[in-house]
Amino acid sequence: MSDLKKLKIDTMADFSARGEEPEILFWVGCAGSFDARAQKVSVAFVKILNEVGINFAILGNEESCTGDPARRAGNEFVFQMTALQNIETLNMYKVKKIVTACPHCFNTLKNEYPALGGNYDVIHHTQLLQELINDGRIKMKEGGVFKGKRITYHDSCYLGRVNGVYEAPRKVLEQLDSELVEMKRCKTNGLCCGAGGAQMFKEDEPGDKRINIERIEEAMEVNPDIVAVNCPFCLTMMTDGVKAKEKQEDVMVYDLAELIVQNNGI
Amino acid sequence: MIGQIAFILVLLITGGIAFKKYSTLRRNILLGKDEEISGDTGERIKNVVLIAFGQKKMFKRFIPALFHFFIYAAFMLTQIELIEIMIDGIFGTHRFFRNGLGGFYTFLISFIEILSVLALVATFIFLARRNLLKTPRLHMDEMSGWPKLDANLILIGELILVTCIFTMNGTDEVMHRNAGQGSYGFAISSGLGPAIFGGMSSGTLHVLERVGWWGHILMVFGFILYLPFSKHLHILLAFPNVFYSKLTSRGEMKNMPSIMNEVKSMMGLVEEDPNANQGEMEELPKFGANDIFDLSWKNILDAYTCTECGRCSSVCPANITGKKLSPRKIMMDVRDRAEEIGNNLDTNNLECVKEDKKEGTTKLTPDIYDDGKTLFDYISNEELHACTTCNACVEACPVTIDPLDIILQLRRHEILDLAAGPSDWTPMFTAIENGGAVWQMSDDRDKWTKE
Missing domain, CATH: 1.10.1060 (Fumarate Reductase Iron-sulfur Protein; Chain B, domain 2)
Structure with missing residues (x-):
């Protein structure tokens, strides 16, 4: 990742030291920070932010897990510890606006932190990307690498069904010079990838099939070249599903930010 | 007169048992903890209108929703006819609303008759779907035994009910004509009545009409008493249940203030709470x-x-x-x-x-x-x-x-x-607690920005 040198990524501490405030905080999340595949999404998103000149910051080492998986597993103590710590940090820096590429972080920051004293304007990166396209700040190159490709979009539960964001990601995908094909179960009926509710961190319960296999089989029915996702955990699950079907040569799984970066050659 | 006394007795007994049974039901529901219901009443009413009355969410699956709607609409409108039956039963009148409503009465009963036919069709389809088509969601493990019987009993009850309605209206139509008063002009029974009951003696007709009338109302009373034992309580509870559904985001799990406050005090974040336990050891919270x-x-x-x-x-x-x-x-x-x-x-x-x-x-x-x-x-x-x-x-x-x-x-x-x-979760909990990440990592969180 040598091109990282060219990227400008400041922390809240950097801004604070300069006596400045960023426009927006990019909440990276555990997956975006540590998972090798999701790191690429973080980099892609940062490239876009740099490209359009958005003055953003990350918390860096001051960021902790939002606590979503702990809370959904039932461990309210661990959730409260990490959440209250985060809120302390966010409030100390007087953060007002947050963008994140993880729908679980998005949901917890947006819907659960207020009851704990953390009130922020939280958006998901696909919403920001749509805004930037609408405002003409991102101009999609025509006849890009996706020309003539079939893309299917997998709704994550926590962006879609839980928070009702179905259109923004689709609007972004429609800007690519490609064909957007819907799976049978989409939008409100979208099928989970199998990672939510802290399933990501445990073995499956006994059953006939893994959930990501069920989902990838459904995706395969529409013969996509690309499965587009908006969540680092869906990204893992769908990628594993594609591998299990030995289709990794034919089907790529990408986050929306990566698709924009590739299309525009950023 | 005997009929009236019998009817009033049956009505009182049904009412008494129903009161007891529904009070028990209410008591059972209130075994749960108190939950504050907050938020906009207007939005709650809107939900009741759209989701409960309008069956908006049913229509995500159109075909079952349509047939269900037939039964639902017939059920709702039949309530008007039931009021008339109550009045007729208590006061010994016959088709009490007919004189007052005139042509509208004919329209109303015709409408109920048409809906009853549609409900009958739907009932047969639902019986077939449950017992012949084996729709997967109706045949999971938890559906064996009573739940399956319960569903079928209600559908069979529905068949009997509709049969009673048409026996009642059909025989009444024939008697009305035989008395030289012409046809009632109801959409279905004015044709169906003479076709089935046409040649019968006035005694038989009278008995059948009473069988239809009593059968109808007894089925309804039976239904009221059966509901508390059945999944069919939804016809009553759907309305309050939709009304009281949470309006806040689906994504928000209920906060646990007791734990939040304890963690806050552990972290030194808490302001002194004047209501905090004053020296007394409280029972360990659950x-x-x-x-x-x-x-x-x-x-x-x-x-x-x-x-x-x-x-x-x-x-x-x-x-x-x-x-x-x-x-x-x-x-x-x-x-x-x-x-x-x-x-x-x-x-x-x-x-x-x-x-x-x-x-x-x-x-x-x-x-x-x-x-x-x-x-x-x-x-x-x-x-x-x-x-x-x-x-x-x-x-x-x-x-x-x-x-x-x-x-x-x-x-x-x-x-x-x-x-x-699950023991698999323990490392995740520990990692968050000790390192602030869902995985135990030795790297810095911002390492990805530096490589």
Whole structure:
């Protein structure tokens, strides 16, 4: 990742030291920070932010897990510890606006932190990307690498069904010079990838099939070249599903930010 | 006159039993904890109009929704006819509304007749779907035995009811004509009546008309008394259940202020609380839910409202892939457990008094209830652990039941009170607690920005 040198990524501490405030905080999340595949999404998103000149910051080492998986597993103590710590940090820096590429972080920051004293304007990166396209700040190159490709979009539960964001990601995908094909179960009926509710961190319960296999089989029915996702955990699950079907040569799984970066050659 | 006395007696007896049974039902629902219902009443009413009356969520699956709508519409409109039957029954009148309403009465009864025919068609289709087509969601494990019989009994009851209506109207039509008063002009029975009952003697006609009339009203009374034992309670409870459904985001799990405050004080974040325990040792708090008493009354209302349609389970990713979890079963288990506790309370089963309260206790009350069982005797850990919290069940329910809320409260109990739960989760908890990340990492969190 040598091109990282060219990227400008400041922390809240950097801004604070300069006596400045960023426009927006990019909440990276555990997956975006540590998972090798999701790191690429973080980099892609940062490239876009740099490209359009958005003055953003990350918390860096001051960021902790939002606590979503702990809370959904039932461990309210661990959730409260990490959440209250985060809120302390966010409030100390007087953060007002947050963008994140993880729908679980998005949901917890947006819907659960207020009851704990953390009130922020939280958006998901696909919403920001749509805004930037609408405002003409991102101009999609025509006849890009996706020309003539079939893309299917997998709704994550926590962006879609839980928070009702179905259109923004689709609007972004429609800007690519490609064909957007819907799976049978989409939008409100979208099928989970199998990672939510802290399933990501445990073995499956006994059953006939893994959930990501069920989902990838459904995706395969529409013969996509690309499965587009908006969540680092869906990204893992769908990628594993594609591998299990030995289709990794034919089907790529990408986050929306990566698709924009590739299309525009950023 | 004898008819009137008989009718009033039946009415009073039905009313009495119904009052007792529905009071018990209310008591069972209120075994749950108090839950504050906040938010805009206007929005709640809007939900009742759209989702309960308008059946908006049913129509996500058009064909069953359409046939269900026939039965629903027939049921709703028949209420008008029932008022007339009540008046006729008590005062010995015959078609009391007819004189006052005139042509509109003919229209109304015709409309009810047409809907009754549509309901009849729907009933046959539903019977076929349940018993011949074997629709998967109607044949999961939890549906064997009583739930299946219950569903069929209601459909058969519906058939008898509609038969009674047409026997009543058909024979009445023939008698009306025979008396030289011409046809009633009702859409179905003015043709159907003479075709079936045309040649019968006036005595037979009179008996059949009474059979139809009494059969109709007795089926209705029977239905009212049967409902509390049946999944069909939804015809009443769907309305309050939709009204009381939460308006806040689906994504927000209920906060646990007791834990929040304890963590705050651990972190030195808390302002002094004047109401804090003043030296007295409080009883160790219980976290999450392991029984009806810890759930909220809304959770139990959800359970009694469940029609066992299985839309939740048919979209549950865990269930689809062969895991043990079925959101519908969670709801049925909660209801069955509430019934079990309710029955013990009703029979004053002193076996169920808490061990240390047994001496001298002559009355079983909810606060001293302990039958040695919990909801975990109904719902296994394996079911709870299979949930991805994807909200598909919540989205699918036509009457806004929230199985996920119950699953998460049980998970909280398992983790916080029993210190149990999947061992795979322990490293994740530890990693968050010690390192602020879901994985135990040796790298810095911002390493990705520097490589």
